[in-house]
Amino acid sequence: xxxxxxxxxxxxxxxxxxxxxxxxxxxxxxxxxxxxxxxxxxxxxxxxxxxxxxxxxxxxxxxxxxxxxxxxxxxxxxxxxxxxxxxxxxxxxxxxxxxxxxxxxxxxxxxxxxxxxxxxxxxxxxxxxxxxxxxxxxxxxxxxxxxxxxxxxxxxxxxxxxxxxxxxxxxxxxxxxxxxxxxxxxxxxxxxxxxxxxxxxxxxxxxxxxxxxxxxxxxxxxxxxxxxxxxxxxxxxxxxxxxxxxxxxxxxxxxxxxxxxxxxxxxxxxxxxxxxxxxxxxxxxxxxxxxxxxxxxxxxxxxxxxxxxxxxxxxxxxxxxxxxxxxxxxx
Ligand code: SAM
Ligand code: SF4
Numbered sequence: 001x002x003x004x005x006x007x008x009x010x011x012x013x014x015x016x017x018x019x020x021x022x023x024x025x026x027x028x029x030x031x032x033x034x035x036x037x038x039x040x041x042x043x044x045x046x047x048x049x050x051x052x053x054x055x056x057x058x059x060x061x062x063x064x065x066x067x068x069x070x071x072x073x074x075x076x077x078x079x080x081x082x083x084x085x086x087x088x089x090x091x092x093x094x095x096x097x098x099x100x101x102x103x104x105x106x107x108x109x110x111x112x113x114x115x116x117x118x119x120x121x122x123x124x125x126x127x128x129x130x131x132x133x134x135x136x137x138x139x140x141x142x143x144x145x146x147x148x149x150x151x152x153x154x155x156x157x158x159x160x161x162x163x164x165x166x167x168x169x170x171x172x173x174x175x176x177x178x179x180x181x182x183x184x185x186x187x188x189x190x191x192x193x194x195x196x197x198x199x200x201x202x203x204x205x206x207x208x209x210x211x212x213x214x215x216x217x218x219x220x221x222x223x224x225x226x227x228x229x230x231x232x233x234x235x236x237x238x239x240x241x242x243x244x245x246x247x248x249x250x251x252x253x254x255x256x257x258x259x260x261x262x263x264x265x266x267x268x269x270x271x272x273x274x275x276x277x278x279x280x281x282x283x284x285x286x287x288x289x290x291x292x293x294x295x296x297x298x299x300x301x302x303x304x305x306x307x308x309x310x311x312x313x314x315x316x317x318x319x320x321x322x323x324x325x326x327x328x329x330x331x
Pocket of ligand 1: 026032033070071072073074099100101121122123162163164191192193194195196197326327330331
């Protein structure tokens with residue numbers, strides 16, 4: 001395969017991180033992500049492990065350094081450790097991680113760790129069982145807690161917790177989560193609620209902003225200024241002033257970080273998305289299955305990334321919600 005310059009967009013940003021969605025399926029129905037009544041992708045359109053690895057290998061040859069496996073719930077697919085092993089073997093890939101709702105970790109954490117996975121993000125939006133059922137629409141709070149414990153026992157080098165903050169729903173738990181982060185050593189990442197949900201419940205008034213999150217947490221556990229301002233990391237990281245742990249805040253709505261964005265996504269049905277909020281996609285699956293060469297696919301990657309817009313339009317009247325909701329994009 002030719003060695004050509006990496007994945008550069010027309011604004012000069014370089015894509016170095018790939019979010020690889022391996023399924024749109026999930027056993028949860030989080031209100032901020034999926035509709036209650038969901039129509040799954042036709043399985044024939046979902047990429048095989050072989051196809052996922054091939055696309056990933058091409059992406060890495062184009063300069064992608066980090067891959068995060070996601071979904072839907074990635075662990076609903078059988079043999080994910082096998083996939084991770086294959087991805088981990090791609091030369092020049094520097095980092096492999098996975099985002100999960102945690103429910104399958106009690107049975108899978110050890111196998112994932114043994115497959116070479118070192119970093120894992122687990123979603124948890126509440127520390128209260130009754131509320132968990134309201135947000136996730138499934139009664140699995142204890143299973144997720146058991147999943148976190150299983151990940152701890154399996155010896156992951158880094159466990160982060162993802163918490164979507166919604167006004168009037170869980171914003172009263174921020175200090176509890178901060179305490180949880182301090183007690184466990186796991187960074188809790190508060191995520192502003194983004195307009196990618198399935199039942200169209202999002203509106204601006206439900207976004208509990210980065211500023212408000214910080215004010216709440218700082219009132220009890222003061223934090224230092226962010227240690228990674230101006231980088232491509234989606235979460236700004238705020239260490240606690242007393243040195244005990246940190247929180248992260250992903251402020252996609254109120255402090256968009258598009259100018260530093262280095263991400264590109266592949267959906268489970270093989271569409272390249274150059275932005276989480278993109279309304280157009282580049283089809284990689286059809287050429288892949290029609291016998292395209294690595295160079296042909298690489299050219300599609302480059303063209304898809306080149307066309308990335310300057311930034312999302314959530315804060316503009318021009319915002320157009322993507323057709324896919326979060327579970328089908330890959331968060
Ligand atoms: N099922 C896995 C999980 O829940 O961690 C992985 C996929 S999920 C789509 C990835 C992340 O996106 C989760 O942390 C979830 O909380 C977050 N997410 C989903 N919908 C969101 C929304 N509308 N706004 C902000 N974050 C969202
Ligand atoms: Fe499933 Fe994750 Fe979406 Fe919740 S956020 S419905 S766990 S894919």
